[in-house]
Amino acid sequence: MANQKHLIGLLLGAEEDWPTALEALIAGLGPITGPGGTRHEITSERVTIEPFNLRDPVRQDLVVDRLAYWYYHPREWLKKAALMDDLYLLNSPFTFQSMEKHSAYVALMRMGMRVPETVLVPYKNPVDNVRWAYTAAKYNQSFDLDAIAEGLGYPLFMKPFDGGGWRGVSSVKDREALHAAYDESGEMLMHLQESVADFEVFARALTIGPETMVMKFQPDQPMHNRYAVAHDFLDAETGKEAITISQTVNAFFRWEFNSCEMLVKDGIVYPIDYANACPDVAVTSLHYYFPWAMKALLRWSAYCVVTERKPRFQVDSDPWFAIADDKELDYKSKLAAYQSLADDYFETDRYLEFVDTSLGHVDELVLDWIDSDAFRRMLTSTIQQTYPPHEWDKFEGHFGGLMDMWIKDERIVQGKASAPVEVAAESVSASSLPADGVREE
Template structure:
């Protein structure tokens, strides 16, 4: 039987570090023997933006999208290849057109997660639309911002309903700050969301397919120091709940490359942000955790193309809501039900068996690559492209030390 070649498209914006890493690891992986007994090779190519006929047949079997959340032309290309050609996409363009948080809050509230109290307020300034004045005069109700804020309680956060990267987010401690932030919001549609005061841990989990890494996150630090290397900052039960919530969100919305932020207070997990169309996987952010992210992305994409995993654009929300709406189930029982549905969607058991039988070399390949001159060159070039000249030596030492820590912790026997 002839070898099978699979093409994986990379739809990219400005980033170059992790794509180079992924491309290098895919080359090193080479041929994989699939469950069908045939030899499979996955290759990647960077997708270019150009006119496309709606009836053309793409050569890609899978696309990793990091661009279409803001660039509409490739977004429509993704919709076309998903609807007409069954190309596998890690994030569904139908539920993830932008980093829009509102629907995610609503869905997870109905499912019973401990989302802080949240209110959506109208635009402060009129939209640039000729029909706005008439509609607003006839239908927009006057409202008392202070009374609305009282429903939420101080302190709170004002944040864009569709925002990302902490842009436009304000911590509100009193009415004066409330009005100042609302006046500054302009034409941005904003949520008011209760703060989780006195939380113990800010956890950020990155999930790729059925794999999740939960990391201790320090948002007050500069980006190179936000992910703290700490392997025991959550109890086993709380850590498992964070993982379950992350995978639930992804399975529910058909997102397979996404990050989730949660505040942990005692034994309560409060998810506060879990819709990220372009989760951070830069080596200068993840550092110690970067090799894991590349390993997981390699395993999941190869599994999908080699096994012929089919996209499921139908979200089947009724199965989740049947659990969430059942008053006889405890919170723990609901989480267990959601985890079962998520594992079913991601074919977790089949995936783990596939990795054990056909991708057992991945950890060794990644270790050898991280300890190679090729990786050191990538790290040097990324640091030089990211930081000013006078900081190069400092950050090469900083990230080099963190990578060396990963190497020690993952040393091959």
């Protein structure tokens, strides 16, 4: 029987590093055996933007989208392809509006997550719309911004309800800073959100399909230092909660490639940002964790096309809110129930079996490529596109050293090198499914 062929499309903006990596790994994947002994061949291409007839069929079986959140033309092509051609999408364009943070805050609050208190305030400057001017004059109630801020407590954060990439985020320490930030917000619609003072850990979880990597994040550092290489900064219970929160928001909104930010204090996890249409996967950001992201994206994409996983674009809140509203369940019981729903959505058991039986060679494939001259050329190119020439040597050493550390650790995990017991234990944690940063107890 001839191999079944599957095409993965990459809908891209300015990124070159991770697409180059994923394309190389797909090219090296080779034929894989699916359920029932079927044979499959996967290739990739970059999607171009051009006029399209709404009845035109599409070539791709799955598209990884990094563009349509910001641009209408590719977004409408994705919608057409999903509705007309059953194209599998990472992520669904039908819930993009929920990726403006506001809906995600509300949903997780309803589900009992410890989202900090948040208030939406009207525009500082009315939007440029003649109808809005009339409506605002007639119906907008005056409000006391100072009273709202005092109710939340200083310091607090002001941030756009549809923010991304830290755009428009202000740390507000007093009344003067509050009014300055509000004046600068202009036509942006803003949240005021209480802060979690003296938090112990800032964690960022990247979730691709049913795989989650929880990383220690240092937002005050330059981008190249924000992801700290740390394998045991959360205890097992807190790490499990971080994974469940991340996978819950993804399964609820039908997102399959998303990141979630959380603060941890006194064993309590506070989700603060968990809606990112294009989560950061740049090699100069993730560095040590970049190979894991490429593995997870490769594995999940292969699983979806080979098993012909049916895309589900519409949110079904009923089963989630049934758990949320069950007064007989405490917080831990609700988390367990949410995780079960997430596992059902992502077909986690079936996925892990597929990875074990059909993609067992991916770990070695990724290790060999990260240890290749091709990867080093890609890394050098990315450094030279990102940093000024006088910093090239510094960052070659910085990122090269981090990737060499990953290669060393991965060789230990794969049994290709030996190490002291304590090092080997950390390395196993770093590569395990589904999370890093979790300390077993």
